Amino acid sequence: MNQYVDSEVGKLNTVLLHRPGPELARLTPRNNDSLLFDGIPWVGRAQEEHDAFAEALRNHGVEVLHLGQLLVETIAQPRARAELTGATLADPRLGDTLRDEVAEHLENLDAGALRDVLMAGLAWEELRAAGSGRGLVYRLMDRHDFVIDPLPNLLFTRDSSAWIRGHVAVTSLAMPARRRETSITRAIYQHHPRFVGAKLLYEPRLEPLEGGDVLLLAPGVIAVGVGERTTPAGAERLARRAFSRELAHTVLVVPIAQERATMHLDTVCTMVDIDAVVMYPPLADTMIAFPVRQGADGEPEVGKPQPFVNAAAEAMGIGRLRIIDTGLDPVTAEREQWDDGNNTLALAPRLCVAYERNVETNAQLERAGIEVIRIAGSELGSGRGGPRCMSCPISRDPLPAARSA
Numbered sequence: 078m079n080q081y082v083d084s085e086v087g088k089l090n091t092v093l094l095h096r097p098g099p100e101l102a103r104l105t106p107r108n109n110d111s112l113l114f115d116g117i118p119w120v121g122r123a124q125e126e127h128d129a130f131a132e133a134l135r136n137h138g139v140e141v142l143h144l145g146q147l148l149v150e151t152i153a154q155p156r157a158r159a160e161l162t163g164a165t166l167a168d169p170r171l172g173d174t175l176r177d178e179v180a181e182h183l184e185n186l187d188a189g190a191l192r193d194v195l196m197a198g199l200a201w202e203e204l205r206a207a208g209s210g211r212g213l214v215y216r217l218m219d220r221h222d223f224v225i226d227p228l229p230n231l232l233f234t235r236d237s238s239a240w241i242r243g244h245v246a247v248t249s250l251a252m253p254a255r256r257r258e259t260s261i262t263r264a265i266y267q268h269h270p271r272f273v274g275a276k277l278l279y280e281p282r283l284e285p286l287e288g289g290d291v292l293l294l295a296p297g298v299i300a301v302g303v304g305e306r307t308t309p310a311g312a313e314r315l316a317r318r319a320f321s322r323e324l325a326h327t328v329l330v331v332p333i334a335q336e337r338a339t340m341h342l343d344t345v346c347t348m349v350d351i352d353a354v355v356m357y358p359p360l361a362d363t364m365i366a367f368p369v370r371q372g373a374d375g376e377p378e379v380g381k382p383q384p385f386v387n388a389a390a391e392a393m394g395i396g397r398l399r400i401i402d403t404g405l406d407p408v409t410a411e412r413e414q415w416d417d418g419n420n421t422l423a424l425a426p427r428l429c430v431a432y433e434r435n436v437e438t439n440a441q442l443e444r445a446g447i448e449v450i451r452i453a454g455s456e457l458g459s460g461r462g463g464p465r466c467m468s469c470p471i472s473r474d475p476l477p478a479a480r481s482a
């Protein structure tokens with residue numbers, strides 16, 4: 078199957094990554110907070126780290142698709158090109174005069190150059206150098222401002238789309254700095270020849286929902302974190318749609334603290350085996366889940382909240398969900414959680430990719446019988462995302478179905 082994902086751990090066949098590029102070079106101490114980076118990455122080293130990540134995946138038989146490459150091929154379709162520039166020009170901050178100038182500027186770009194602008198944005202000075210830049214809005218901009226904002230978080234392909242079986246949820250990103258990302262994923266899935274006929278399960282105009290919050294615990298069982306990014310309304314909408322298309326029988330809605338350290342469910346919990354997760358210890362005992370199932374009237378029906386580990390085991394039809402801790406002592410656990418120790422990408426049951434810096438967590442995984450492929454991430458990690466955040470699985474081998482609840 079070309080596009081099919083029903084778990085977090087079935088053998089990974091195809092994945093979508095984004096090799097970071099000029100959009101990272103836009104980050105400065107003035108804008109890094111609003112662009113959701115905790116530091117200023119060294120771009121060349123981040124690219125090397127990312128290349129090594131992609132290479133590790135390919136060495137394990139995974140087909141790696143690159144967002145930039147798919148985007149350039151998508152732009153070749155006139156309708157896609159019009160949609161993508163339309164989404165960029167829709168920014169109300171531009172105003173009519175500047176919008177017309179930017180539109181003309183974009184029209185004159187070839188596919189590669191337009192791709193670069195869509196990803197890295199357009200700086201005030203670049204428009205001036207290109208011979209345009211008039212009108213009130215442009216005149217009152219600071220020379221450091223962007224006419225089109227860059228998208229440095231494209232690196233985290235997990236968040237802007239998520240595949241559930243053969244359907245793709247193009248998500249609805251919560252933070253203003255990331256919203257335009259989904260015009261890119263949407264255009265790719267709708268117009269790139271590789272994805273002809275892809276069924277859209279979710280769309281950017283809907284209630285906030287981010288892929289980092291969506292965990293496919295087992296075929297038919299989806300956990301959705303609600304917190305800083307995904308809203309309860311987003312989880313409810315996803316549940317309703319997944320039920321009506323028979324993609325799931327249970328959605329476990331998991332409240333997580335609305336903080337940067339726990340911005341997505343996958344920052345505190347990822348799966349490493351069909352019945353095991355690596356989890357931040359303070360949450361293992363306290364995290365709860367609201368089980369949502371399809372009621373007789375077809376509407377989502379919310380059950381009693383239960384400890385997450387119990388609710389998960391029950392929905393997955395297993396006796397117990399095994400928990401592997403991040404770090405051994407509370408300080409190490411907290412440090413390694415921050416550095417994405419919990420954010421592993423499974424390539425198959427008991428085989429995962431993790432940042433090498435999380436020494437204790439990786440040792441814990443190995444003690445539990447999980448093979449760990451270590452990658453460097455000192456620069457990549459400055460955007461607060463690990464191997465899972467940086468990857469959107471498009472094809473995994475199916476797992477045997479869980480007992481229907």
Ligand SMILES: NC(=[NH2+])NCCC[C@H](N)C(=O)O
Nearest residue numbers: 113233289341460461462466
């Ligand atoms: N799935 C994830 N945990 N993604 C991490 C995204 C990090 C990114 N800087 C953001 O704040 O949005």
